[in-house]
Amino acid sequence: MSIPTTMKAAIVTAYGSPEMVEIATRPVPVPRDDEILIKTVATTVNSGDARMRAVNVPTGMKTLMRLAIGITRPRQPVFGTELAGIVVATGRNATRFAVGDAVIAFPGTRLKCHAEYVAVSETKPIAKKPENLSFEEAAGLCFGGTTALHFLRKANITTGEHVLVIGASGAVGSAMVQLAKNSGAKVTAVASAANAELALSLGADAFIDYATTDYTAVSSAYDVIGDTVGATSFQRCLRALKPGGRYLAVDGGIGDMLARPKDGKRSIAGMAQERPEDVALLADLAARGHYRVVVDQVFDFADIAKAHARVDSRHKRGSVVLRVTE
Ligand SMILES: NC(=O)c1ccc[n+]([C@@H]2O[C@H](COP(=O)([O-])OP(=O)(O)OC[C@H]3O[C@@H](n4cnc5c(N)ncnc54)[C@H](OP(=O)(O)O)[C@@H]3O)[C@@H](O)[C@H]2O)c1
Incomplete structure (x- = not known):
């Protein structure tokens, strides 16, 4: 498969309403030695993304949040913590997955999943996509x-x-x-x-x-x-x-x-940990039919602002999913 040099990514350059999110052109990341490059089929806009976009956090946490993600604007403008997609390249030392594997990945607070291509270290929470889950369902497995x-x-x-x-x-x-x-x-x-x-x-x-x-x-x-x-x-x-x-x-x-x-x-209280073994466990439970991913709505990537607005409603059912590529 030929990999383009540029891709579409959703970026947030200032904190605010869903309209602050726009689709931009970015270079496709080149996987480092320990990374795999995944072509994103589906990802989610989750409550974490929406909260970061609006710096909408529980009482007493606003300053901490800005210190963590950027005082005046997000340091990492491409949000998105989880995805389902296809491995299209592997770094020199990355051996866990092969080109063509369908996977779920949870870079978590490292973000960058609202993009057509994502490079992730194979040591991060990644698992093979359970075959009985659609890409849209698999995208919502982790958060x-x-x-x-x-x-x-x-x-x-x-x-x-x-x-x-x-x-x-x-x-x-x-x-x-x-x-x-x-x-x-x-x-x-x-x-x-x-x-x-x-x-x-x-x-x-x-x-x-x-x-x-x-x-x-x-x-x-x-x-x-x-x-x-x-x-x-x-x-x-x-x-x-x-x-x-x-x-x-x-x-x-x-x-x-x-x-x-x-x-x-x-x-x-506190922040949940992002553990590879938890993603492996969820994938296994889902594959055996013991765990169901609830999908609220599936939006086209271009409609990411609408997806953020749906999450802002605080009445979504399960995960709001973005279809990124075919
Ligand atoms: N601590 C951590 O590390 C961590 C990690 C991930 C997420 N979070 C936080 O967890 C929260 C939940 O995320 P989420 O994505 O699961 O939320 P969510 O999907 O937005 O939750 C929405 C659901 O909650 C129900 N709901 C709304 N108001 C309610 C109320 N007053 N009482 C009972 N149910 C109510 C809604 O049902 P109805 O439509 O029937 O009202 C809706 O289906 C977020 O605020 C997120 O920031 C924390």
Whole structure:
């Protein structure tokens, strides 16, 4: 396959609304010795991309975010943390994958996936694309899944524990429902009524509509509360947690990060790790039919601003996908 010297990439040169994202022409990266070059078939615009674009982060985190990604504008203008595509070249020392392999890759915070070609070190989280997943589904395997795995691992869930997943129809939430069930937990899912069927189809044992029920107004009901959308706080969920309960502040602010354990209950916050073994695990679960990627909508690459706007709505179901190349 001949590889062009230039490609289309979506760039964000200033923080702001979805219209700040534009398609530009960039050089195709040349893979270093340890890298593979992937032709992107599909990628996602996820909540991480949308948050970075708008510097829209929980209370107390704005300055930290700007320090991390660029004070006045993004240092790395090509966003995108995950993709599914085809290996088109390999560096001299890259031996894990061959030209022609269909793969999923999760460069994570290194970004650059909103582009027709992406060079990634083969030591990063990359796995063969499960054959039973379309490229659009495979593109959405990593972001929500690895985040849910990280927080569930920290919670150390044991069989029979009761897990409440808030935001169960999102990318992280839909993953958390399935992975908690896989760990033998009983799961109650929270979203709006329109997403009840989806949450139950993912394996949730019960569903609560947040519009009609205050799910925190219960005593000692849950071993783990995973808030994937920042709808609550550790403080607000204390009563609903059982003794020894864990609050997973996936979208938590400084308060949840600094919260001290109370009555044997604790808050778990911070950034999820990006681990190759987690991507391998998710790919294996998906290949065996034990894990489903929920796709909200598929947009053409040229419509990336519309994809960002859909993510901004905070009502997407699972992953918003971009079709980049055929
Ligand atoms: N800590 C980390 O390392 C890390 C890593 C990845 C992501 N995150 C954060 O995790 C968050 C979730 O990401 P995501 O992509 O999964 O979110 P998302 O897909 O945008 O979540 C949207 C879903 O949440 C539901 N929802 C919205 N408001 C709700 C509420 N008040 N109560 C319950 N459900 C509600 C919506 O259902 P309805 O339409 O029915 O309301 C929708 O289906 C993001 O803010 C992201 O920044 C953190």
